[in-house]
Amino acid sequence: MLASGHLANYLLLLLKGLTITLELSLGSLVLGSLGGMVLGAMRSSGWRALRAIALVYIEAVRSIPFVILLFFVFFAVPLALHIDIPPYPAAIAALSVHCSAYMGEVVRSGIESIPKGQWEAAASLGLPYYRIMRHIVLPQALRVMIPPTIGVYVSTIKESSLASVIGFVELLGQGMAIREANSLRNTADVLVAVAFGYFVICFSLSQLGRYLEHRTTHDLQPAVEPSRGAIVRPLVAGRPETQAAAMR
Amino acid sequence: MGLSDLNLRVLIPYLPVLGWGALRTLEVSALAIALSFPLGLVGALMRLSDNRLARSIATVYVEVVRNIPLLVVLYILFLVLPLYGIPINALTAGVLGLAINSTAFTIEIIRAGFAAIPPGQYEAARSLGLHRLQMLRLVIVPQVFRIVLPTLGNQIVSVVLGSAVASIIGVSELTYQTQSIGSSTFRYFELFTITALFYIACVQAISLLWRLLTGRAAHAPLGT
Numbered sequence: 001m002l003a004s005g006h007l008a009n010y011l012l013l014l015l016k017g018l019t020i021t022l023e024l025s026l027g028s029l030v031l032g033s034l035g036g037m038v039l040g041a042m043r044s045s046g047w048r049a050l051r052a053i054a055l056v057y058i059e060a061v062r063s064i065p066f067v068i069l070l071f072f073v074f075f076a077v078p079l080a081l082h083i084d085i086p087p088y089p090a091a092i093a094a095l096s097v098h099c100s101a102y103m104g105e106v107v108r109s110g111i112e113s114i115p116k117g118q119w120e121a122a123a124s125l126g127l128p129y130y131r132i133m134r135h136i137v138l139p140q141a142l143r144v145m146i147p148p149t150i151g152v153y154v155s156t157i158k159e160s161s162l163a164s165v166i167g168f169v170e171l172l173g174q175g176m177a178i179r180e181a182n183s184l185r186n187t188a189d190v191l192v193a194v195a196f197g198y199f200v201i202c203f204s205l206s207q208l209g210r211y212l213e214h215r216t217t218h219d220l221q222p223a224v225e226p227s228r229g230a231i232v233r234p235l236v237a238g239r240p241e242t243q244a245a246a247m248r
Numbered sequence: 249m250g251l252s253d254l255n256l257r258v259l260i261p262y263l264p265v266l267g268w269g270a271l272r273t274l275e276v277s278a279l280a281i282a283l284s285f286p287l288g289l290v291g292a293l294m295r296l297s298d299n300r301l302a303r304s305i306a307t308v309y310v311e312v313v314r315n316i317p318l319l320v321v322l323y324i325l326f327l328v329l330p331l332y333g334i335p336i337n338a339l340t341a342g343v344l345g346l347a348i349n350s351t352a353f354t355i356e357i358i359r360a361g362f363a364a365i366p367p368g369q370y371e372a373a374r375s376l377g378l379h380r381l382q383m384l385r386l387v388i389v390p391q392v393f394r395i396v397l398p399t400l401g402n403q404i405v406s407v408v409l410g411s412a413v414a415s416i417i418g419v420s421e422l423t424y425q426t427q428s429i430g431s432s433t434f435r436y437f438e439l440f441t442i443t444a445l446f447y448i449a450c451v452q453a454i455s456l457l458w459r460l461l462t463g464r465a466a467h468a469p470l471g472t
Contacts, residue, residue, distance in 0.1 A: 063405075063451035064444045065412030067423055072444065076436040154315065161317035165416055172320060179327075188328040195316045195324065202315035 010178045010190065017174030018197045024088075024170055025157045025201075028095035032156065033149075035096060036103020041133075043108040054104060061101035066159045070094040074166045091163035095156055102152040109148075110141035143216045150209030154202045161198065171197050256438055262429045269425030270446055276339070276421055277408045280346035284407075285400065287347070288354025293384075295359050306355060313352035318413050321345045326417045342414030342421075350407050357403060361396035362388070394465050401458035405451050412447075422446065 042054035061069070074090040077083075085093075114137050122132040164173030175194035294306035313321070325348075326341040336344075365388055373383040415424035426443040430436045 060444075060448060063409075063448040065409045065423065065447060067412040067415065068426075068440060068444050068447065071423075071427065071436075072440045075430060076440045079434065080437045158315075158317040161319050162413070162416075165319075172317070172323075176323075186331055188324070188331065191320065191324050191328060195320045198317055198320060199312060199315045203311065206315070 011193075013174055013178060014171065014190075014193055014197065017169065017171040017194075018201075020169065020174075021157070021160055021171040021197070022201065024091060024095070024163060024168075025160050027092050028099055028156060028160065029153055031092070031096035032099025032152075033103050035100030036107050039100060039104025040107020040111060043104060044111045058101045058104045061097060062105070066094070066098050067162055067165070069098060070162055070166060073097075087163065087166045087168035090166060091160065091168050095160055095163075098159060099152060099156045102155070103149070106145050106148045106152060107141075110145035111137060113144045114140050146209060146213045146216065150206060154205055157202055157205070158198065255435070258433060259429075259435055259438055259442070262433070265425050265429065266422065266442070266446075269420065269422035270450075272419070273408065273411050273421040273423075274450075276343055276346065276411045276414060276419060277404070279343045280350055280407050280411070281404055283343070283347035284350035284354050284403075287351045288358050289389075291351060291355035292358035292362060295355060296362055310352045310355050313348060314356075318345060318349050318410055319416060321348055322414060322417050338414075338418040338420075341417055342411070342419035346407055346410055346414065349410065350403060353403055353406070354400070357396050357399045358392065360399075361392040364395050365391055397462040397465060398458075401455060401462065404458065405454055408450060408454065409447070 039054045039058060042050040043058070045051060070091065073094045074085060074087065078085045118136055118140075119132060122136045127135070160170065161172040163170055164176060167173070169177060172194055175190045179190050291306045291309065294302040295310070297303055322341060322345040325336060325345050326338060329336045329341075369387055369391065370383065373387040378386065411419075411421055412423040415421055415427060418424065422443055426439050430439045433439075
């Protein structure tokens with residue numbers, strides 16, 4: 001079956017790998033975003049303990065290479081807890097942790113971009129916390145959060161390629177397997193096809209982000225400057241307008 | 249092994265190896281940064297130039313590299329280049345791959361810095377009779393640098409974090425050494441904890457150092 005060296009014969013296998021990458025990424029992005037919302041709310045909460053826990057989690061995860069995180073979940077946790085963690089759940093868990101820390105930072109800065117006066121005005125109308133969040137803060141914050149969120153999503157999808165290293169056969173894993181198994185070993189074709197697959201996913205997502213950003217900021221006067229700056233507090237503090245580029 | 253029998257003592261003989269790995273990590277990162285920051289400036293100037301060809305080349309480069317995983321770039325360099333008669337070892341491929349990746353992000357950072365310079369600065373420089381190169385060298389680029397310094401600090405951090413990926417093609421940096429000691433001792437839990445702590449310390453130290461080094465420049469007032 002794998003006798004011929006022609007790339008066309010393996011396109012189906014690569015497409016299957018692509019859908020598995022999409023599935024892996026989607027699961028991690030959903031879990032990571034949920035975690036990010038919780039962390040972001042914790043970071044901007046009134047309780048010091050909650051703020052501290054979220055801060056330590058976010059800073060720690062953002063200071064560890066994703067490879068280490070993944071290897072820790074896949075190699076170290078099973079040994080320590082006497083459990084078996086197959087590659088798929090390990091990859092989803094590590095990617096979700098990674099994504100949640102970065103999303104926590106995005107959500108926090110989104111919430112903090114809403115001027116205090118809005119909170120005070122809403123509170124003086126007698127609205128409880130969750131209604132202020134839901135009706136006043138979040139609708140405005142979401143708009144500011146779009147560009148950095150897309151940045152985090154793209155980077156998470158790219159990191160998902162590392163799942164191939166722990167033996168999970170997604171797009172890159174599939175490509176490497178095809179390379180190993182047959183005469184395509186001595187060509188660039190498969191790896192270029194794999195690169196193209198990632199490019200299509202990530203580039204479309206970025207374009208979607210640009211469209212959403214344009215749609216939501218076009219005719220509305222946002223509460224804050226919608227520039228890509230001011231959004232995410234980087235590890236090194238600086239002028240907000242330049243921090244956007246670092247987000248991807 | 250369970251959490252109850254954590255044993256750090258068995259790792260003592262391996263500490264020098266981890267240390268060498270850590271040095272290699274810093275070396276690879278430093279080389280990649282030394283390559284990518286100047287190239288980033290060139291790329292940013294290309295993106296902003298009036299020359300359509302230069303602009304398209306830089307834009308395509310940024311979009312392509314930013315949307316492809318670093319690991320794929322490393323595999324392409326390490327596995328494909330030799331097929332075309334270009335011999336490349338893991339270290340070179342690792343540094344090159346990180347530099348290629350980092351250059352794309354640096355171009356975007358510096359481009360955003362240029363965009364933050366008010367048009368009045370260009371007009372003022374022109375009206376003083378400075379020609380293009382003088383304007384860039386004397387007026388614009390110094391201000392761009394002050395604006396982008398903090399973000400470049402983040403880029404350094406992300407290169408250090410990215411260098412862990414180079415372990416997969418066999419660059420003997422910290423993650424590689426951790427992994428290889430782990431496969432002979434099975435002390436993965438202790439090993440990865442130590443390594444994670446090293447990366448955290450390293451990243452925090454770089455952030456702090458960068459703030460100290462650039463703090464004054466980054467907070468100096470800009471022209472309007």
